[in-house]
Structure formats: C-alpha cells, structure tokens
Amino acid sequence: MSFLEVNNVSKSFGGIHALDTCSISVQRGTVTGLIGPNGSGKTTLFNVITGYDQAEKGEIFFDGKALINSKPDHVFRLGLGRTFQLTRIFPRLTVLENMHVAAQRVGTRALLSRWSSSHEQRRALELLDFVGLTPLKDLPAANLSYGQKKLLEFAYILIADPSMILLDEPAGGVNPTMINQLAERIRTLNRQGVTFLVVEHNMEFVMSLCNPIMVMHHGARIAEGTPQEIRKNPTVLEAYLGE
Amino acid sequence: MKLIVEAIITGILTGGIYALMASGLTLIFGVMDIINVGQGALVILGAYLSYALQVNFHIDLFWGLLITMPAMFLLGLLLEWAFIRPLKRDRPTLSILVTFAIAMIIEGILGIVFTNNIVQLHSWYVDASFQIGDYYLAYIYVLSFILSIVLLGGLYLLLYRTKFGYSLLASMQNRTAAQLIGIDVEKVSAITFGIGVSLAAAGGMAYGATFAFNPGSLYDLISRLLVIIILGGMGSLRGALIASVGMLVIEDATAVVLSPVWATTVFFLLLIIIMVFRPQGLFGQLEGRKQ
Amino acid sequence: MVKKIGLVVLLIAFIAFPQVFSNPAVTTIAIFTLMYATATTAWNIFSGYTGYIALGHAAFFGIGSYAIALMCLNWHIPGGYIPFLLVPVAGLIAAAFAVPVGWISLRTRKHTFVVITIAIFFIMQPMAFNLRSITNGSTGLSLPIPTGWGGTYFNFPFYYVALAMLVFALGVSWWIRNSKYGLGLLAIRDDEDRALGLGVKTGSSKLIAFVISAFFVGMVGALHAYFQESIYPAFAFDPLFDIAIALMGFLGGMGTLSGPILGAIILEPTQRYFTMQFSANGYYLIIYGALFLAIILLLPEGVVPTANKYWLKWKAFRERTKNVSNESDDGKGKVRP
Numbered sequence: 001m002s003f004l005e006v007n008n009v010s011k012s013f014g015g016i017h018a019l020d021t022c023s024i025s026v027q028r029g030t031v032t033g034l035i036g037p038n039g040s041g042k043t044t045l046f047n048v049i050t051g052y053d054q055a056e057k058g059e060i061f062f063d064g065k066a067l068i069n070s071k072p073d074h075v076f077r078l079g080l081g082r083t084f085q086l087t088r089i090f091p092r093l094t095v096l097e098n099m100h101v102a103a104q105r106v107g108t109r110a111l112l113s114r115w116s117s118s119h120e121q122r123r124a125l126e127l128l129d130f131v132g133l134t135p136l137k138d139l140p141a142a143n144l145s146y147g148q149k150k151l152l153e154f155a156y157i158l159i160a161d162p163s164m165i166l167l168d169e170p171a172g173g174v175n176p177t178m179i180n181q182l183a184e185r186i187r188t189l190n191r192q193g194v195t196f197l198v199v200e201h202n203m204e205f206v207m208s209l210c211n212p213i214m215v216m217h218h219g220a221r222i223a224e225g226t227p228q229e230i231r232k233n234p235t236v237l238e239a240y241l242g243e
Numbered sequence: 244m245k246l247i248v249e250a251i252i253t254g255i256l257t258g259g260i261y262a263l264m265a266s267g268l269t270l271i272f273g274v275m276d277i278i279n280v281g282q283g284a285l286v287i288l289g290a291y292l293s294y295a296l297q298v299n300f301h302i303d304l305f306w307g308l309l310i311t312m313p314a315m316f317l318l319g320l321l322l323e324w325a326f327i328r329p330l331k332r333d334r335p336t337l338s339i340l341v342t343f344a345i346a347m348i349i350e351g352i353l354g355i356v357f358t359n360n361i362v363q364l365h366s367w368y369v370d371a372s373f374q375i376g377d378y379y380l381a382y383i384y385v386l387s388f389i390l391s392i393v394l395l396g397g398l399y400l401l402l403y404r405t406k407f408g409y410s411l412l413a414s415m416q417n418r419t420a421a422q423l424i425g426i427d428v429e430k431v432s433a434i435t436f437g438i439g440v441s442l443a444a445a446g447g448m449a450y451g452a453t454f455a456f457n458p459g460s461l462y463d464l465i466s467r468l469l470v471i472i473i474l475g476g477m478g479s480l481r482g483a484l485i486a487s488v489g490m491l492v493i494e495d496a497t498a499v500v501l502s503p504v505w506a507t508t509v510f511f512l513l514l515i516i517i518m519v520f521r522p523q524g525l526f527g528q529l530e531g532r533k534q
Numbered sequence: 535m536v537k538k539i540g541l542v543v544l545l546i547a548f549i550a551f552p553q554v555f556s557n558p559a560v561t562t563i564a565i566f567t568l569m570y571a572t573a574t575t576a577w578n579i580f581s582g583y584t585g586y587i588a589l590g591h592a593a594f595f596g597i598g599s600y601a602i603a604l605m606c607l608n609w610h611i612p613g614g615y616i617p618f619l620l621v622p623v624a625g626l627i628a629a630a631f632a633v634p635v636g637w638i639s640l641r642t643r644k645h646t647f648v649v650i651t652i653a654i655f656f657i658m659q660p661m662a663f664n665l666r667s668i669t670n671g672s673t674g675l676s677l678p679i680p681t682g683w684g685g686t687y688f689n690f691p692f693y694y695v696a697l698a699m700l701v702f703a704l705g706v707s708w709w710i711r712n713s714k715y716g717l718g719l720l721a722i723r724d725d726e727d728r729a730l731g732l733g734v735k736t737g738s739s740k741l742i743a744f745v746i747s748a749f750f751v752g753m754v755g756a757l758h759a760y761f762q763e764s765i766y767p768a769f770a771f772d773p774l775f776d777i778a779i780a781l782m783g784f785l786g787g788m789g790t791l792s793g794p795i796l797g798a799i800i801l802e803p804t805q806r807y808f809t810m811q812f813s814a815n816g817y818y819l820i821i822y823g824a825l826f827l828a829i830i831l832l833l834p835e836g837v838v839p840t841a842n843k844y845w846l847k848w849k850a851f852r853e854r855t856k857n858v859s860n861e862s863d864d865g866k867g868k869v870r871p
Binding site: 050051052071072073075076077082084088089090091092093097100101102156157160 | 714717718720721723724725727728729730731732733734735736
C-alpha cells in the first residue's frame with residue numbers, strides 16, 4: 001500500500017466542490033509534486049489530510065492508519081507534518097523557542113520538565129544550522145525576513161522527526177538563491193528517508209525536484225507521471241490554459 | 244395563562260428595544276472585530292441625554308432623538324478616532340479594556356452630573372396604557388417597538404441598498420479583500436462606530452422610558468447585550484434581533500412561571516447551554532483561521 | 535548571580551516590612567497589595583500565557599470567600615490560626631468549580647470566551663443572593679474573629695500568609711514559564727491553530743492553566759473573607775475585582791513574572807488612596823478610567839516589557855559606543871573622527 005493514500009475524498013463549501021472524489025497516492029521515499037491551476041483544491045486537500053478541515057466523503061490512510069476526521073495534533077504525532085502557504089511561525093517566541101514547540105512531550109512529564117532537554121537542544125541547534133538560521137536563534141521570530149520565516153517553519157517541523165512532510169508552496173515569494181537552497185535541503189532530507197508531497201506553482205522548481213508529479217483540476221486528479229510525461233500531457237495543458 | 248401571554252407580548256416588545264441596542268454592538272464587532280464593552284454605558288448616556296432634554300427644555304422624548312442621535316453619532320466618531328484607532332497591536336483584546344475604561348468614565352460623569360438616584364423618563368405615553376381585549380399595554384412599549392422597527396428597517400436599507408452599505412458589508416466579510424478593492428476601511432469603521440453609538444442613543448431613550456435606571460445600570464445592561472449578540476452570533480444583525488426577542492420572552496415568561504428572582508439567571512444559563520452545543524451562536528460562523 | 539542575591543534581599547525586605555512599618559493602616563494596604571499581586575499573578579498564569587482574557591475570575595474569588603465562611607460556620611472553627619489552614623481548601627474548592635466552567639468556556643475562541651467568563655460571573659453573583667439556605671442571602675455570613683490578636687498584631691499573621699501565597703503563586707508561575715507546558719501555552723497565545731498542528735494539546739493545556747489560576751484566586755478570596763470578618767454577595771462577587779486585576783496585569787506586562795506584582799504595587803495603594811480622597815464615587819471612576827486609557831494607549835505592552843526593551847536598547851547603544859571608542863584609536867595614538 002502506498003505511504004499516503006487518499007481515496008475518493010469529497011468536500012464542498014456551499015455550492016463549490018473543492019474536492020470531487022479526489023484520489024491520490026504517494027509512495028514512500030519520494031518527493032512527489034502536486035500541481036494544478038488556482039482553485040483546483042490543492043490546499044483544501046492538505047487541510048483535509050492534516051485535520052484542519054473535515055472531508056464529507058472518502059478515506060485517507062497514512063502509513064496504514066486511517067486519518068479521516070482526525071485532529072491536527074493527532075496527525076502530527078503520527079509523523080505527518082505540513083507547512084502553510086502564508087508562513088506560520090510564533091512571532092513572540094524566539095527562533096530557538098519556535099523550534100522547541102514541536103518537540104512535545106506528553107502528559108505530566110511536560111509539566112515537570114524544562115522546555116528543552118540537552119538532547120532536544122542539540123537537535124534544535126543542529127536543525128537551525130541545517131537551514132542556516134543559527135546566528136538568529138535568540139531573536140523573536142517576528143524579526144525574521146519572509147524567506148527566513150519559511151526556513152524556520154521548515155526546520156521546526158523537522159524536530160519531531162516526521163516521516164512525511166506536506167509542503168504548501170515552499171518557494172512562494174522566495175528569492176532564487178534561497179529557492180535553490182530549499183531544493184537542496186529537501187533532497188538531503190529525502191535521501192535520509194523523509195517523504196515529501198510538494199504543492200507548487202513554480203514549474204521549474206517542481207520539474208527539477210519532484211518525481212512523480214500529480215495534477216489536480218476542479219477538485220480531482222487529472223494526470224500523473226514523470227516530469228517529462230506531465231510536460232507533454234495535453235489534458236494538463238488544457239487545464240492550465242483554460243477551457 | 245393570561246399572565247404568560249402578557250409576559251410574551253411584553254417580551255416581544257421589549258425585545259425590540261434590546262435589539263436596537265444590540266444591533267449597534269454586533270455591527271461594530273462585525274466590521275471592526277472589536278467588542279464595544281462600553282455600549283451599555285453609551286445607552287445609559289443616551290437615556291440621560293433624553294432625560295436632560297425633557298426635564299430642562301421640555302423636549303418630547305421622540306423629538307429629542309433628532310438631537311441626541313446625531314450628537315452621539317459624532318461622539319462615536321470621536322471615540323473611535325481618539326481611542327480605538329491608535330491601537331495598533333492586539334486590537335481585539337485592548338479594545339475591550341479601552342471601551343470598558345470609556346464606560347467607567349461615562350459612569351463617573353453621569354454620577355456627578357445626575358447623581359446616582361434612580362430616574363425614569365416620563366411622558367404621557369409612558370404612564371398611560373391602552374386596552375386590547377383583556378390585556379393592558381403601556382403605550383410606550385408599542386411606540387418603542389415601532390421605533391425599533393423603523394430604525395432597524397432604516398439600517399437594513401442602509402446596508403443593502405446604498406453604496407456605503409455595501410462597503411460596510413464587504414468590510415464585515417473580509418477586511419483585507421475590501422481594502423484591495425478600494426474601500427476605505429478606516430472610514431467605514433469610524434462611521435460604523437458612529438452608527439452603533441447613535442443606535443445606542445435611540446435605544447437609550449426607549450430603555451429609559453421603559454425601565455427605571457441610574458448610572459450603575461450599565462453593568463447589567465452590557466452583560467445582557469453581550470449575551471444577546473453571542474447567542475445570535477457575533478456580527479449577525481438577524482441573530483441580534485432574534486436573540487433579543489427570544490431572550491426577553493423567555494426571561495419574562497420565567498419571571499411569571501417560576502419567579503422574578505430566577506429570570507435573570509435563566510438569561511445567562513441559556514447562554515451557557517447554547518455555548519456547549521453551538522459555540523458560534525445561532526447565526527455566527529465558527530471562528531477559525533481568519534486572516 | 536546578581537539577580538539571585540537581589541531576589542533574596544527583596545524577600546528579606548518583604549518579610550521585614552511589617553516589623554518596620556507596623557502602623558495598621560500601612561500594613562492593611564500592604565496586605566491588600568499582596569493579595570492583589572497573588573490574584574494578578576494567578577490571572578496571568580492563564581490570561582497572560584495563553585492570551586485568552588478571562589474577566590470572570592471574581593466568581594472564583596467569591597467561591598473561595600463563601601467556601602471558607604461556610605466551612606468555619608459548619609465545622610465551628612474558632613478564630614485564630616486554624617482558619618488559615620482552610621484557605622488552601624477553599625482554593626481547591628474554587629479550582630473544582632473551575633473545571634466545568636473552564637471546560638464550557640474554552641469551547642469558544644478568544645472573543646466569545648471573554649463574554650462567557652463575564653456571563654459565568656453574572657450567574658454566580660445572583661446565585662449567592664438567591665440560594666439563601668446556603669449563603670444566607672444578602673445578609674451574608676460572618677467569619678470567626680481571632681481573639682487575643684490585639685491592635686498592631688492583628689495584621690501580622692494575615693500579612694505573612696498573604697506573602698506566602700504570593701511566593702507560592704510566583705513559584706508556580708515561574709515553573710510553568712520554564713517548562714515545556716508553558717512553552718505550549720505561549721505558542722497557543724501566538725498561533726493556537728499552528729500549535730495544535732504541531733502536537734500541542736491545546737484543550738487540556740488551557741484548561742489546566744485556567745484551573746490553576748482559579749485555585750490561587752480562590753485562596754485570595756478566602757484570605758480576604760477571613761481578613762474582613764464578614765462577607766455578603768455584592769462584596770464577595772465584585773466585578774471591579776476583575777477589572778482591577780486585568781488592569782494590574784496589563785500595566786505590569788502580560789506574560790511576565792514581575793509584571794503582575796509591579797502592577798499591583800503601583801495600582802493597589804493608588805486605588806486605596808483615591809477611594810479615601812475622592813469618596814464621591816463619580817470622580818474616582820473618571821480618574822480610574824482615564825488612568826486606564828492612558829496606560830493602554832501609552833504603554834500597551836506594560837511597564838516590564840517596555841522597560842526591558844529600553845534596557846536592551848541602552849545596552850546595545852553602550853556596546854556600540856564602546857566599540858567605536860575602541861576603534862577610533864587606530865593604534866597610532868590618534869583618535870579618528
């Protein structure tokens with residue numbers, strides 16, 4: 001069975017079918033791309049998978065476990081992390097503190113323990129180093145630039161050692177140098193065993209990074225294949241150029 | 244049985260008065276995302292203004308509205324400009340405290356000018372009633388209710404038939420998007436606040452003629468108004484109207500059926516119950532990830 | 535290191551205070567200040583850390599007051615030191631009430647939450663009036679009066695118990711602030727949904743903070759009741775209590791440790807002063823309200839965080855000027871402009 005399996009999921013908002021019997025599957029160990037014109041339902045799909053929204057019909061399985069109608073914290077604890085289109089970090093906490101929020105401990109141990117054990121501290125600093133934010137670690141996160149916040153969001157998910165990450169437009173609004181750095185880091189993590197599902201509009205980024213790529217339109221998957229196949233697929237071109 | 248029917252009728256009529264006061268509150272919340280905790284104080288201020296006009300200048304209560312409503316509209320603009328607009332960070336939270344401070348100042352001023360004695364607005368229609376079948380209704384109830392209908396109707400027309408109204412509705416739906424299509428959200432906010440306060444003036448007159456009051460009445464009043472708009476759904480005018488009438492009817496009926504002592508408690512208990520099952524109120528939206 | 539010595543000195547000063555200034559008028563104000571400092575610290579544990587403004591804690595104050603009064607009455611407790619032992623019990627009773635109250639209130643998000651807390655208060659207050667068989671209605675209840683504590687001595691035990699409560703509350707607040715749990719609360723304050731998505735148990739975290747704050751506020755209510763020797767509904771359930779602690783919390787700085795205490799130290803004696811000077815209620819309200827507005831508009835973050843910011847700026851400025859004066863000596867003994 002695939003790592004992440006979405007079967008015939010539907011969700012509407014009022015009269016609009018955001019997701020229409022949408023089925024996608026992501027294999028373990030891949031960097032899978034998800035593209036589609038605006039309004040095709042990509043972010044809704046992410047919201048439904050991660051529990052921020054509820055699907056009306058269909059099933060979702062992650063690593064064999066059913067995810068339908070789960071709460072976001074439950075999904076995260078199963079090892080599935082996600083980033084947001086408009087970066088969400090904790091502005092009043094320092095960069096380092098941001099890192100530690102995701103490293104949660106359960107129950108009374110949370111109350112009794114200080115907010116970072118030496119192991120977690122090491123890991124947090126390691127990850128900050130990985131994304132190049134170490135010199136900024138004691139600044140309030142609000143002081144970071146947009147690109148830096150994106151990197152921070154990327155880093156703090158990693159501290160929980162997720163096995164899969166959903167990236168919602170990671171390259172959006174980021175300058176070209178940083179985009180390359182981002183792609184490099186994704187590749188490194190992928191080699192270490194993390195699976196990725198990436199939603200992006202930046203075609204260059206997706207084509208060079210992801211394989212396979214899936215295409216959504218009007219709330220359903222219309223195509224799937226390697227970057228070359230997708231580039232040549234007439235259904236895809238039609239979806240983008242409009243009917 | 245007769246008592247219950249009377250209670251229901253009174254409840255509907257006084258519900259109209261509360262709807263007038265609550266609509267300003269819910270409107271301000273819908274557009275500006277702030278809770279004007281001072282609305283109760285502003286209503287009482289309106290009541291005292293009507294009182295002053297009547298006692299000192301012998302101006303009829305309803306005609307006096309032509310003075311008090313515009314005056315309080317301007318006051319609303321001033322308050323918004325001076326105390327709400329400067330709040331840059333954390334506006335929703337701080338505005339609660341700011342508006343409460345304004346309420347305290349109003350209460351203090353009223354206490355000094357008018358003393359804490361309990362008063363009521365008087366006029367021929369306050370003290371006299373007319374008869375319908377077996378029931379006696381004070382004229383003031385009906386007249387106030389009509390006033391509410393007229394003003395709320397006017398508000399409806401303003402919102403749905405004028406360009407300004409559309410700007411207001413757009414700002415309520417999505418402030419950022421409204422800005423993007425060229426709506427001066429700051430101006431809309433200021434005017435909305437002004438409208439909310441002038442509705443308080445009208446509500447104050449009606450309230451003051453129906454119930455005895457003094458400066459301290461604002462506490463009870465604002466807690467009821469807050470309950471009403473939450474029950475109806477914050478930002479929903481329809482909700483404010485239905486919740487006002489509903490709550491007043493239930494309260495008055497409880498006073499008759501059980502005892503007046505429990506009537507107020509029922510008011511708040513109802514809120515708790517609804518909150519357990521439907522946290523967003525009757526017509527509100529589930530608060531979520533608003534931008 | 536300096537900080538720790540400073541704290542010890544401060545503690546000694548607090549302990550010595552009533553011995554030095556033993557005038558009952560002064561120690562009474564001190565007792566009230568300590569009680570408000572405790573209540574504000576407790577309120578801060580919930581509202582300061584999570585960002586959910588609760589304006590109904592006066593309900594827990596009242597529950598604590600009535601709890602201790604009823605215990606003393608029904609168990610025939612004499613005046614003296616024993617009632618002090620009941621103060622924590624009253625706190626626990628208030629905390630028990632806070633569990634269902636918190637659970638219901640926290641189902642809503644921030645705006646609605648404030649109103650629900652206000653509504654809860656307005657249910658409790660009339661209940662105190664109406665449940666005559668338990669609470670003796672508007673006549674109220676009286677508490678045992680300690681005999682043999684004459685004149686100046688009377689305030690001392692109350693002072694030290696209040697101080698102990700403050701230290702206790704402060705300790706808990708400090709502990710939470712530095713724990714993983716506290717980090718979760720602060721994350722909730724900044725972005726609750728995101729925190730939830732990162733595995734923070736937002737529901738139970740908020741509820742626990744709420745109950746803890748109710749515990750301390752309940753204790754303050756109990757101590758206050760015993761100090762005043764009698765309670766009645768309007769007195770025990772007083773909406774101005776909520777406003778007072780909210781103002782103290784904001785003035786001092788929400789989410790900080792010293793903020794609530796600073797707020798209480800500044801405002802409580804001021805409040806007492808005003809009530810004595812301007813007995814005409816009106817003036818008192820106007821000045822208080824104006825003060826409120828000034829604080830919120832001019833110092834929106836509170837004294838402690840603002841002071842902290844200026845301190846950091848000054849430190850950075852000093853660092854820079856130090857470096858400049860080092861640099862401007864270019865080794866040849868000449869000072870570059």
